[in-house]
Amino acid sequence: MRIPRGLLDLKADLPREPITLMAPAALLVCRETLHPRAVEQILTVAQAVHGTGSLLDPPGRFPTSDGVDVPLHDAADSYLSRGESFLSRVLPYWALRWVIQLRVLLLPLIAIWVPLFKFLPWLLRWRGNRVLERHYALLRDAEAAVAAAAGPEALRQELIRLESLRGQIEGLARRLSLPHQRDV
Template sequence: MLVTTADLHPALIDLLLMTAQSLHDQAGLFEDAGQFPSAHKLSLPLNEDAARFHRRGPSFLQRVLPFWAATLLDRWLVMALPLLTLLIPLLRIFPPLYGWRIRAKISRPYRLLHEIEHACSDPTLKQSPGKTPAMDRDDALKRLSALDKSVENLRVPATYQADLHALKFHIQRVRDNLLNAQKNDSDEPPLSG
């Protein structure tokens, strides 16, 4: 009978039973071949790992790999399976989350562009709570130039380049509208009265 303390490492239990199996594999005067080690007729409780070994024998990894490699890989698999069950949902969440983050980088300049366009579209706007204050065209053109420079520094993956080019196009369109309005204002003949 092999007796150990309760805190013996499970890998050592497998190693002890494999060694006992190889030592007592041959038939002796009082026993048959392969009769020992056995889980029968024990006076002490059987360890769970020893019971597993008696039911299944050494694991596949222990039969084909050296003991240290089989034990390491077996323990890693025990830890990896729960991690994989957590990782699979995370892998499904990651692409939409990444796309949202990239679109957020592009939408921030769009908000600024909308504010500039709205402030320049109605020169009668007064500074009041909840409304964008009106701004003159020169200030709007300066803010558009600064916005354009910040957009030039944006780095996005190739799949989002179309969104970035659309943003640049809209900035240019607002700039052209402001310049055309400025040109039309300067081309008007002075009022004579």
């Protein structure tokens, strides 16, 4: 630490010449188990109180990670290198705690839901195609029966059967997804 000439008393010119002193660094030490938000709050207060500097220290000198012999808390390292986190600035403490806890729950759910949502449209298309194929097969059979009808009575029976199939397919159109409805 360097004390310039006249720093302590300008009138008496104390010290009469610049002095270099050996001084220990001030440390803020906490347990590893301290909540990251509490670490950020402590550093924010320390920066507000000591950030303006003093006669001996320039502004912004404390808190810093320079000269620290103990390992830094992850939140302290992040705070000193990048500043306060976005969520800490935006959310109150209780909401931030819930977000951090929900992150543990939501990440596995997202890992399951993303592939599921990619698979779900394919499954719905496949189901719609299966239903339509089954009904198209019935319509083809009915059309072949109408074409092969021997007389007017057989033709009338096949047309009645065709009308009942038409009613079934119209009811089916309401249950299918929109892209499949235009095929009905």
